[in-house]
Amino acid sequence: QVLLQGSGPGLVKPSQTLSLTCTVSDNSILSGDYYWHWIRQSAGKGLEWIGRISLSGNTKYNASLQSRATISLDWIKNQDHISLRLTSVTATDTATYYCAREAYYGGGLDPWGQGSLVTVSS
Amino acid sequence: QSALTQVASVSGSPGQSITISCIGTSSDVGRYNSVSWYQHHPGKAPKVLIHDVTKRPSDISDRFSGSKSGNTASLTISGLQAEDEADYYCGSSTDSNTWVFGGGTKVTVL
Numbered sequence: 501q502v503l504l505q506g507s508g509p510g511l512v513k514p515s516q517t518l519s520l521t522c523t524v525s526d527n528s529i530l531s532g533d534y535y536w537h538w539i540r541q542s543a544g545k546g547l548e549w550i551g552r553i554s555l556s557g558n559t560k561y562n563a564s565l566q567s568r569a570t571i572s573l574d575w576i577k578n579q580d581h582i583s584l585r586l587t588s589v590t591a592t593d594t595a596t597y598y599c600a601r602e603a604y605y606g607g608g609l610d611p612w613g614q615g616s617l618v619t620v621s622s
Numbered sequence: 623q624s625a626l627t628q629v630a631s632v633s634g635s636p637g638q639s640i641t642i643s644c645i646g647t648s649s650d651v652g653r654y655n656s657v658s659w660y661q662h663h664p665g666k667a668p669k670v671l672i673h674d675v676t677k678r679p680s681d682i683s684d685r686f687s688g689s690k691s692g693n694t695a696s697l698t699i700s701g702l703q704a705e706d707e708a709d710y711y712c713g714s715s716t717d718s719n720t721w722v723f724g725g726g727t728k729v730t731v732l
Contacts, residue, residue, distance in 0.1 A: 546625070546723060547723040549720065560719050606656065606677075607674070608660075609670060611667070612668050
């Protein structure tokens with residue numbers, strides 16, 4: 501069973517850049533059969549889709565975050581990662597951030613990572 | 623892209639059936655058979671219950687079922703159990719090749 505693991509700083513100062521990475525326990529990134537998504541949830545609110553990337557590097561973003569969000573595939577420490585960068589953060593970006601996988605052939609977003617809580621505060 | 627519309631809360635007694643609706647538009651729910659449903663217990667990762675409108679992963683109980691009519695998708699939970707108390711979200715791909723979620727429905731087992 502594939503596992504997704506998100507990681508990154510739990511605290512980011514206002515106006516700075518939030519950076520998170522998601523590792524995948526198998527080689528499914530390189531298979532090219534999946535989209536890789538980032539989703540977030542602020543306290544007391546619902547799920548908000550941030551964006552997604554394919555192996556080819558094709559990206560799509562939530563229009564409300566497009567100017568600040570960048571999703572990329574990176575090779576770090578001999579492993580592929582799905583990275584999220586969100587610039588010029590404010591307190592409203594405080595949320596739990598999830599990565600998730602979506603197969604091209606369907607199946608919904610499955611699985612999801614366990615979530616990374618990021619707090620924006622000075 | 624506006625969020626899909628879900629009722630904020632639904633409750634039921636153990637053993638009962640409940641249905642959660644997810645209202646979209648002809649640009650998302652109505653256009654694609656990619657609607658999926660997620661169960662989210664606080665502090666845990668969301669879990670897919672239904673994908674592609676009606677399909678259920680092999681590890682998901684058959685008490686969960688999905689359907690769609692026009693721009694509205696629905697999730698039915700039969701034989702409600704205490705462990706079903708959670709937040710439920712629908713999601714759909716869109717004609718902009720993006721993804722959109724519903725606002726979420728809190729299910730309470732009385």
